[in-house]
Amino acid sequence: MDLIPKPNQVVSAAANVAQKVLYGGVADLRKMPRTLIDEGLLRQVYHYRPTGTAQETGDPVLLVTPLAAPSICFDLRRGCSLVEHLVTSGRRTYLVEYGEVSFKDRNLGMEHWIDEVVPAAIRAASAHAGGRGVHVIGWSLGGIFMTLAAANDPDLPIASMTVVGSPFDVSKVPLMAPLRPLVRLADGPVLGGRTRSGRGPVQRIYQSMGGAPKPLVRWAFQLSAAQKLVTKPVVKLQNLDDTEFLAQIEAVDHFTANMIAYPGRSFGQLYHRFFKTNDLKYGYFEFGDRRIEIARVDKPVLVFGGASDGIAPVPCVKAVVPLLTGSPEVRFEVVPGGHLGMLTGRAARNTTWRFIDDWLEQWSTDGAADGEDAAGESESGTRAQSGARAKSPAGAKSGARAKSPARPARSTKERGASADQASPDQGSPEQDSPEKGIGANPKRRYGSAGSRSLAK
Known part of the structure; x- marks a missing residue:
């Protein structure tokens, strides 16, 4: 006033x-109406019902919730709900959430979500949509779960991936910087990814409490x-x-x-592997003798960083881009908002959501496939196994499926120049408005070749 x-x-x-x-x-x-279609241990997969005259078409979209955050992050309120936006646009929309975590779940580690929960949710959404490839959108830790699940199992029926505000390099989080020396001092020096004592005060606290309340x-x-x-x-x-x-x-x-709450073992892994040793910065995550390499992700990936995100600042999120060397295309966008605001703030309607719409259109299968025999598609498994397919070019016949025209090859020098210019600190959301389309600002766009050059 x-x-x-x-x-x-x-x-x-x-x-x-x-x-x-x-x-x-x-x-x-009010929350968007939904129906439970699959469930398991700390796993509930919901399908959002169409509203009004909207009719579902195209590939399914699965929203992956992070640990400890309620699933209302995707359905915050009417008018600022990504779920509402997708459903009213006619997209088949699904969500996986985990329910309440109690003391009895304290022994569940992150592998439970990476090996079981997220893959099961992707398969359930694909099966419910007639065997189509799934466009998976993960926010915060949900984006990390989704990325590690895709790297661990390349056969998952994923059409594309969208990572929103996921912290892949916690050393670039200013909020955490003053705490890291104190943690090392309290828990002892890190040797081979483990503390010398193995029983630091933080570890004793979360084990006795069964996790983070x-x-x-x-x-x-x-x-x-x-x-x-x-x-x-x-x-x-x-x-x-x-x-x-x-x-x-x-x-x-x-x-x-x-x-x-966080389960005890999962919280311990986050504390040791994310905060202390920062494994994801180096492109891998280990569970005992098993190692998951992010470079194994072979699906197209769209990555968002929030311009005012204090939990996962832009450099912290951008760190995943050079690690995705196996992806056919990687794009990075800076959007207005903090950690939650970039996903479902008032500005997200005209920025993040429009970018997502364009990305889904680019990597969706041909809309003509809706008229085909669903049983035949399921039996052949072609759509589910193939991952992403580019949408048919404008003017193509309705019954045909065609990939987007191949981009001209760029020289090593051009790729290096593109990578050098790609800095999220340059350019603002106003300069790179969504009306111009995804990646309109060349300083924040990465093709697959550009991401590989960053890894060198």
């Missing part, structure tokens, strides 16, 4: 206060935006007439209040 509020601002502020007092808030927190997870998420947390009361008063602003704050508060 203005320092001296205008009459219309006073009326809007009064209406918002009345809505809060009488009905508890101004945000529409909800309050700790909630506090850690809020700490990433501590400044906003302190100034929030003043900001709310200043925007008392802005219904959309107040609704977003309510929705984020609702999301934060529903954080979920």
Whole structure:
């Protein structure tokens, strides 16, 4: 509001206060209707039902939730819901969530999600959609689960991958930098990926508690935006007439209040392998004697970094790009917003979601396949096994499937120049608006050749 509020601002502020007092808030927190199609240990796969006159077509889209965060990250509130956007666009939309984590789940490690939960969810979405390849979208740790699952099993029916705000190099998280020397001092020196004592104080705490409890997870998420947390009361008063602003704050508060605990063993792996030894920075993740190499990912990958993300800053997310040397195409985009805002903030409607729409269109199978015999497709397994297929070029016959025209080969010098120019610090969302299409800013676009050159 203005320092001296205008009459219309006073009326809007009064209406918002009345809505809060009488009905508890101004945000529409209704969730999109869905049906459970598959379940297992800490795994529930849901299919979102079409709404209104929208009819489902095309390939399925699977949303992968991170550990400890509620699945409402994808369905935050009406008007700021990626699920709502996909469903009303007519896409077959699925989501995998994990339910409540309790003390009895303390022995579950990350391999449970990488080997079982995410692969089972991908196969369930593919089977429910008639054997089609699945476009998988993972936010935060969900993007890491998805990436490691794809690297571990190249035969998964994945059409494309979208990684949103996933931290692949925690050494580039300013919030963590002051803590790393303290952790090394407390737990002892790291030798071969393990502490000398093997029983540091942090390890003893999470083992005795069975993991990271909800309050700790909630506090850690809020700490990433501590400044906003302190100034929030003043900001709310200043925007008392802005219904959309107040609704977003309510929705984020609702999301934060529903954080979920980490299982003990998974939390331990995150602590040791992500925070202490930072394995993903080097392109691998180890479970005992098994090693998963990110370079084995052979699907097209779109990567998003949030311009104001305090949990996974742009350089931290961008670190995965040069590791994806086996991918046919890798693209990196910087979008407005923090860790959650880049996914489902008010600006995401015209940035992140439009980029996702373009990416799904590019790597979707030909829409004419909807009219084919689903049983024949399932029996042949062609669509599920082939992974990504490029959409037919404009003007192609409806019954034909064709790949996008091959791009002209670039010289080593050109590839190196492209990689050198590709810096997320250059260019802003305003300069690279989604109306221009994905990767319109050449300084933030990576073809497969560009990603390989970065790895050299």
